[in-house]
Amino acid sequence: GQSLEQPSEVTAVEGAIVQINCTYQTSGFYGLSWYQQHDGGAPTFLSYNGLDGLEETGRFSSFLSRSDSYGYLLLQELQMKDTAAYFCAGARGYQKVTFGTGTKLQVIP
Amino acid sequence: DAGVTQSPTHLIKTRGQHVTLRCSPISGHKSVSWYQQVLGQGPQFIFQYYEKEERGRGNFPDRFSARQFPNYSSELNVNALLLGDSALFLCASSLEQGMGYTFGSGTRLTVV
Numbered sequence: 001g002q003s004l005e006q007p008s009e010v011t012a013v014e015g016a017i018v019q020i021n022c023t024y025q026t027s028g029f030y031g032l033s034w035y036q037q038h039d040g041g042a043p044t045f046l047s048y049n050g051l052d053g054l055e056e057t058g059r060f061s062s063f064l065s066r067s068d069s070y071g072y073l074l075l076q077e078l079q080m081k082d083t084a085a086y087f088c089a090g091a092r093g094y095q096k097v098t099f100g101t102g103t104k105l106q107v108i109p
Numbered sequence: 110d111a112g113v114t115q116s117p118t119h120l121i122k123t124r125g126q127h128v129t130l131r132c133s134p135i136s137g138h139k140s141v142s143w144y145q146q147v148l149g150q151g152p153q154f155i156f157q158y159y160e161k162e163e164r165g166r167g168n169f170p171d172r173f174s175a176r177q178f179p180n181y182s183s184e185l186n187v188n189a190l191l192l193g194d195s196a197l198f199l200c201a202s203s204l205e206q207g208m209g210y211t212f213g214s215g216t217r218l219t220v221v
Contacts, residue, residue: 033209033210035212042214042215043152043201043210043212044212045209045210045211047209048209087152097154097157098154099144099151099152099153101151102150
């Protein structure tokens with residue numbers, strides 16, 4: 001089966017950098033995605049790592065190490081609007097995508 | 110280009126009733142997935158359809174069923190509604206397996 005664990009809450013200061021970790025246990029797993037979800041909204045796709053290494057998209061970067069079953073999302077130059085829940089998600093073929101436990105990020109002034 | 114559209118946006122049903130939720134994927138997307146999200150938790154996978162065939166099913170009872178039509182739109186049906194079925198139901202479409210899904214705004218179902 002698949003399980004993806006994340007810290008439940010993270011608080012960071014506006015303008016700072018924050019890293020949200022995701023560790024997973026699965027078999028036959030490939031690829032890790034990250035989603036952002038604001039209160040009352042739908043998840044929004046942020047990034048995808050199909051290979052080991054770092055992917056950068058603007059202020060957001062995501063990293064995957066399949067040998068360590070570990071990934072993280074890095075948010076730079078934090079803004080108040082980044083306050084949201086962040087989910088990692090793993091997939092196996094066409095089968096189900098499993099979402100992580102979710103991390104609530106609170107950005108404070 | 111329109112995103113993933115879901116209908117209705119909100120719905121109130123009584124225990125024991127049946128509900129049908131609808132989803133239209135982004136044009137060109139052949140994969141549609143359904144998720145249930147309870148407040149404070151991550152989305153839980155229900156079904157995935159690709160080219161009108163069920164390709165994956167989550168740990169949900171047989172009261173939940175779905176189908177995909179030739180135009181790639183999809184329906185999720187839930188029979189014999191329980192109070193615990195109250196949740197945000199999300200539909201997502203994608204071009205390729207396991208990659209970035211685009212979610213619709215969801216249908217918020219309340220069972221009373």
